[in-house]
Amino acid sequence: MSDLQMRVSDEDRERGARKLQEAFMEGRLTQLELEDRLELALTARTYGDLLGLIADLPADAPAVDEVVELASKNGHIQRSGDWAVPRRLRVASKYGSVELDLSEAVIPHPVVEIDLDLKYGSAKIVLPDGAAADIDRFRADWGSTVTTNVPGRAQPGALYVVVSGETKYGSLTIRYPRKRWFTH
Template sequence: MQFNEDRERAQEALTRAVGEGRLDLGEFTDLVGVVWATDDKTTLDRIIAEATPQAPPPATQHLAGTPAATPFAPHPVVPEASQQLSSFLGDVTRKGEWLVPERLSVRAILGDTYLDLRRATAASPVVTLHLDTFLGDIRIVVPPGVYVDVQVNSILGDSKVDTSEALPGAPRVVLTGTCILGDVKVTTKEVDDKPSFWWRWL
């Protein structure tokens, strides 16, 4: 289990390096192959170290457990809730009634990511979905009136956003991350037969 977590950390570091222009796609593909084929932890640690940029000086970092303020949380008093989903050679799917945490991180290699938020409960007025995918599409479905801010870096793929006008007080969804060799699509659809839990924020 721990070794798989090390592989996921290495793949995430490589994905970020590609998105930031510090690694080209050919090198990325080769190194990802090494990450998922090697049984040598030293090799994984070396790849993570080389792909991770130098940390900023301590003065520029936030204190542990104190997230940066947002317009919706000007006086944060607790750390943000976060969850992580990952898949290799498979899809990541969430639909129906489920809890969307304040921050959700998804890593998918050779698989698609599908998140249907129409019946979901938002844990915060602002939720951030950080999506890192390789050779897979990202599809997000939201109910009408939900604001979606797409900041995903798409490499060798298309990005299509089709959302309705945001309603005052509606949850805000922020999409970040990197999509390599896949498309990003955001669509708006009505809830079929009962009100969406998103509207408890109105």
């Protein structure tokens, strides 16, 4: 019996379904293709059945750590440009500020969770155009209110950032990149 004829587990089926959903989020599959392939993936019996559904999709992106922790007592925490964003980012800052610019980052996940633990500092998160952010799990005790000009609901095919945590005396701002004006 070849490996392709071996029976798959529920976990194998779910992994295949996740790969198909990621391909849809990246724009590689249409809604109809996703629905057709998901139905087949969730009822696949062998590895051959499952592999046939994802064979025309690119191999997984390079691995990015699932959880990354950044901490500072009084320094500025900043990430910008071409950096790898983990699935979950925990940021702790006692007196410093935090600036996370995701607009040019490598983000292989459709959902990124950012957990902020700020005492006296503030945080600014810059999202790629079209992304959305859920800030319902973030609390500002004595600081400024949370300001955002991005949608709060997930948008099909776009990054969705879930922000949680708290600040005692700081603030949180979430926005898109500033438009650059060029003159000729």
